[in-house]
Amino acid sequence: MATMQDVARLAQVSVSTVSYVLTGARPISQGTRAKVLAAMAQLDYQPNAMARGLASRRSRILGLLLPMDERGLGATETAFVTGAAAAASAVGYHLVLSPVGGGGDLDGLRRLASQRMFDGVVLMEVQLADERVGALQQAGVPLVLIGRTGDTAGLSYVDIDFEQTVREAVAYLVGLGHRQIVYVNHSAETLASGYGPALRTRDAFVTAMTGHGLEPVMIPAQDSAAGGRAALAAAITRTPGLTAVLAMNETAVFGILGELTGRGLAVPDDVSVVSMVTSPQVAELATPALTAMTSPGSALGRIAVEALVRHLDGAGDERHQQLLPCALEIRGSTAAPRSRHPDGG
């Protein structure tokens, strides 16, 4: 492991000159620069990350904080992570995957923040009221959220535009002629815990349906195929004439499809299904392939990291607040309802 000293000695300059060649913090003449670069090449020199971090007080490490419960990450979250990692790598930063206990581990978070290992952090799975945000801000760590709290004043975040996504999905189904549309959300517990996407889409669904003069029916579902089956059963009991299901639950939607088939209801001829915030890969797994609101996926992670790095590198303290809608991708799980005219007769 060659050090800067070695390079300086070989190039017959001082260490500070070598440092300036590397960082560009001060002008260096052509000739000197060439000598230094040659010496570096000859010694196969690589700057020591720790030393650089200590001296410059910039670790060039970003933290990606995500609660990791028992059942791991869904496809959507995984896309956030990979997008963030790729973006960080592209701008010369490292990305640490830091599993933080969802709940009471605030102290652990504070400790982490105080170790000054992270120049900044991306916080995932944000609740509407999330005490982690305050703790992090208080610790003085630059912060970008994927998702957002209820009050976003002074915060940087990237999130899915749930309102618009729901509006488009409902408009699409209504346009096909559907009138009895049931919304299958995450579980009641998830809703109660203040999980933003579940709550925002719930409200947006009410607004959208009411706007079309239709009755909004929402059914919660556990995040599992079995949960989807149960939810569909509940939905049919509640709304026997339903012709379309809008599902905000990547996992449950497969159970919904199964239960539909099991009851002799054809998709899409008897019942149409639209899956919200879903990746193409997952949508293609279903039979028929799911018409879905395609999640921005890795783009969210990428944008979050880019915003964070811009904040760190630039002196700016401007906030980055951005919402990305999901794009409607029509596949085989939707059609006009069988028993009505498309215009709703």
Add this chain to the structure above:
Amino acid sequence: MATMQDVARLAQVSVSTVSYVLTGARPISQGTRAKVLAAMAQLDYQPNAMARGLASRRSRILGLLLPMDERGLGATETAFVTGAAAAASAVGYHLVLSPVGGGGDLDGLRRLASQRMFDGVVLMEVQLADERVGALQQAGVPLVLIGRTGDTAGLSYVDIDFEQTVREAVAYLVGLGHRQIVYVNHSAETLASGYGPALRTRDAFVTAMTGHGLEPVMIPAQDSAAGGRAALAAAITRTPGLTAVLAMNETAVFGILGELTGRGLAVPDDVSVVSMVTSPQVAELATPALTAMTSPGSALGRIAVEALVRHLDGAGDERHQQLLPCALEIRGSTAAPRSRHPDGG
């Protein structure tokens, strides 16, 4: 940000004493220790990670190197990652997610290794002949593989026991009475690239089938639902009387199910399907739920990190080589073949 100096001053001891209290490298008396701990608590002291890393030449950061191509991580890989992250966190290490270009980025790898940011690395998606292994070893970075190369001499690795997994899967199907079993593998390109799991399972399938006196038929498939459909079509052409499919392709298996249904073949009554190296979550998504060889998932990631940390903390240079089989979990996609007796009569 309080420093060690501040703590030492408040506790009226020297910095080295504070350091010894923290690291336990030398004995400290009860009284002194108490004074120091009190001072730390009062100042809310947290050691600076960079400084500690520089002085001790141990960053307490592990790298998780994985090629990240366009389509992101599958459920199995995601489980590795989360398992590794949780394990690292549990033993006081950080885990950096480092996307390394699959192919020619060896120089980038070497550079990364020379920066001394990682105390050790876990390498994922290992090929049978993987030049990254040599590069890393040469750079002197402690290394554990998830997966393994062809020659594992002197290497530490954790991998799935593909041979046993295939043997069990085949034995199970044969036991049910199946005789015409087709193996759907990853794509031909993947096989050609030397991807270990694809090659090992291929060979194991041949061995297992031959051992039962049956003809081994393998069909490659793209990693997509469409690839699965195409593969099933090819399989039926090749083996019109097939009664069971063994699939080593989490994504394609959904296409296989779809195509089967599309052709009026019932699962499991007409054709049984077993999915290899599959997580319960994914298996439950299918209709019917997939009988699967359940992948060890996060356990692999955890074991890899634990082995690596043991190697780093202990002085030992013993190798850790471990194979974990997938466990057969019977769900709804398998049954005895319709047209024959269970004993194959």
Add this chain to the structure above:
DNA sequence: CCGCTTCGTCGAACCGCTTCGACGAGCCGG
């Protein structure tokens, strides 16, 4: 009672890099 460990603590030398102040050398305008 003496010399020798062992225990607990201190001071100082790093670890490898960044950054600040200083300074000689050219260059400019007046």
Add this chain to the structure above:
DNA sequence: CCGGCTCGTCGAAGCGGTTCGACGAAGCGG
């Protein structure tokens, strides 16, 4: 021709810890 700049470089002081050698005090066997 001179004062004052800017340019390019150097030396040294950190950054915040770890670790080694030293050293006084206490404990011990002979």
